[in-house]
Amino acid sequence: xxxxxxxxxxxxISGPSGSGKGTVTKKLIPCDNxxxxxxxxxxxxxxxEIDGVDYIFCDKDEFVSIRDNDGFLxxxxxxGNYYGTPISYVDQKISQGQTVVLEIEVVGALxxxxxxxxxxxxxxxxxxxxxxxKRLMERGxxxxxxxxxxxxxxxxEMTELSKYxxxxxxxxxxxxxxxxxxVVKAEKMKPHRNQCKIDSFYGNNPDVxx
Amino acid sequence: xxxxxxxxxxxxISGPSGSGKGTVTKKLIPCDNxxxxxxxxxxxxxxxEIDGVDYIFCDKDEFVSIRDNDGFLxxxxxxGNYYGTPISYVDQKISQGQTVVLEIEVVGALxxxxxxxxxxxxxxxxxxxxxxxKRLMERGxxxxxxxxxxxxxxxxEMTELSKYxxxxxxxxxxxxxxxxxxVVKAEKMKPHRNQCKIDSFYGNNPDVxx
Numbered sequence: 001x002x003x004x005x006x007x008x009x010x011x012x013i014s015g016p017s018g019s020g021k022g023t024v025t026k027k028l029i030p031c032d033n034x035x036x037x038x039x040x041x042x043x044x045x046x047x048x049e050i051d052g053v054d055y056i057f058c059d060k061d062e063f064v065s066i067r068d069n070d071g072f073l074x075x076x077x078x079x080g081n082y083y084g085t086p087i088s089y090v091d092q093k094i095s096q097g098q099t100v101v102l103e104i105e106v107v108g109a110l111x112x113x114x115x116x117x118x119x120x121x122x123x124x125x126x127x128x129x130x131x132x133x134k135r136l137m138e139r140g141x142x143x144x145x146x147x148x149x150x151x152x153x154x155x156x157e158m159t160e161l162s163k164y165x166x167x168x169x170x171x172x173x174x175x176x177x178x179x180x181x182x183v184v185k186a187e188k189m190k191p192h193r194n195q196c197k198i199d200s201f202y203g204n205n206p207d208v209x210x
Numbered sequence: 211x212x213x214x215x216x217x218x219x220x221x222x223i224s225g226p227s228g229s230g231k232g233t234v235t236k237k238l239i240p241c242d243n244x245x246x247x248x249x250x251x252x253x254x255x256x257x258x259e260i261d262g263v264d265y266i267f268c269d270k271d272e273f274v275s276i277r278d279n280d281g282f283l284x285x286x287x288x289x290g291n292y293y294g295t296p297i298s299y300v301d302q303k304i305s306q307g308q309t310v311v312l313e314i315e316v317v318g319a320l321x322x323x324x325x326x327x328x329x330x331x332x333x334x335x336x337x338x339x340x341x342x343x344k345r346l347m348e349r350g351x352x353x354x355x356x357x358x359x360x361x362x363x364x365x366x367e368m369t370e371l372s373k374y375x376x377x378x379x380x381x382x383x384x385x386x387x388x389x390x391x392x393v394v395k396a397e398k399m400k401p402h403r404n405q406c407k408i409d410s411f412y413g414n415n416p417d418v419x420x
Contacts, residue, residue: 128411161408166399169407179399186396189376189389197379198371201338
C-alpha cells in the first residue's frame with residue numbers, strides 16, 4: 001500500500017485554560033506525520049509568539065471577510081478576540097495523510113465535531129480543579145479577574161466532557177503524550193479508515209464481492 | 211481511586227474461521243486484568259479441549275433451558291451445534307473491573323453489540339483471502355467441503371466489517387497483540403468509563419456543580 005494512499009485524520013486537543021493543551025500540542029507536532037493547524041486570530045501577539053507559526057495574526061476586517069466566505073472550520077470569540085481555523089490548510093494536510101492537530105477552546109472543538117464528525121475529540125483535564133487554578137496563577141500572564149473568569153469558564157466547559165471521544169488526564173506530560181499517541185493509533189484501526197487493507201484482502205481475488 | 215472502583219469492559223474478538231482469533235485470545239488472557247469468557251456449547255470436545263476451560267460442554271436440553279431463561283449474552287448455531295455465552299459470568303467479571311474477552315463468530319458478535327452497545331468489537335482479518343484459505347487447510351481438522359463452506363462464510367462475514375469498532379490485520383501475531391492492547395487502553399479513556407477521574411477532579415471542591 002503506498003504511503004500516500006491513507007487519508008489522515010483530524011485530532012482536536014481541547015480543554016479548559018490551564019489544562020496544558022498548548023504544551024501537549026507543541027510536543028506532538030515534531031512527531032512523525034503530525035501537522036499543526038495554525039489558527040487565525042485578531043488578538044495581539046504575546047511576547048515571543050511568531051506570526052504564521054503560533055498564530056496567523058490579522059485584523060478584524062480580514063477575519064470577518066474569511067468568515068463570511070465560510071473559510072473557517074470553526075471560529076469563536078474569546079476574551080473579546082476572534083479565533084478561527086482556516087479550512088483550506090486542514091483539508092490539504094489530511095489529504096496528504098497527516099494527523100492534523102487542532103488546539104482549540106471547547107466551544108470551537110464542538111463546532112468542528114459538528115462539521116467533521118470524523119474528527120477525534122480529546123479533552124485534556126488537569127487531575128484536580130485546584131491544579132487548574134494553580135497552573136493559571138503560575139502562568140503569570142493573566143490578572144486576578146481573568147483567572148477568576150477562566151476558572152468559572154472551566155466549570156462550564158467540564159459539562160461538555162461527555163461530548164468528547166476521549167478524556168486524557170494531564171498529570172504527567174509524558175504519560176499524557178503516550179495516551180494521545182495510543183488514541184491516534186487506535187483510531188487508525190477504525191474500519192472506515194482502512195479501505196486500503198480491505199482492498200488488499202481481496203487483492204488476489206478480483207471475483208470476490210465485498 | 212481504589213482499584214475496584216473502575217468498571218471493566220467487554221472486548222469481543224471476532225472474525226472469520228482462520229483469522230486467528232483463537233490464538234490471539236489465548237495470548238491475551240494471561241495479561242493483567244484480562245479474563246476469558248468461557249462459552250457453553252453442545253458440540254463434542256476436540257482432542258485436548260478441557261471442559262470448563264476451553265468450553266463448558268453440555269447437551270442440547272441443558273442449553274435450551276438456559277437459553278429460554280434468557281441466560282445467554284448471545285447464542286448461535288454453527289455447523290449444527292449450539293454456542294452461547296453465559297451472561298452471569300460476564301457480568302461478574304466486568305463488575306470486578308476486568309476486561310472480559312469474548313471470542314465468537316460474527317453473528318454472535320453482532321448480537322452482543324445489540325445487547326451491550328458498550329462492548330468493543332474487534333474484527334480480526336488475515337492480510338489476504340488466500341492467507342485465510344491456507345490457514346484453514348493447514349489446520350488439518352476440517353474436510354475439504356468444510357473448508358469450502360467456511361471460505362464462503364468468510365466472504366459473507368466480511369460484509370459486516372463496517373459494524374465493527376476496530377479492524378486488526380493478523381499478519382504478525384505480536385503486532386496484532388500490540389494493536390489490541392492499544393485499542394483496550396484507548397477505550398479506557400472514553401469519558402463514560404472515567405466517572406472516577408471526573409469525581410477526583412472535583413474532589414477538593416464539593417461546592418462545584420458538574
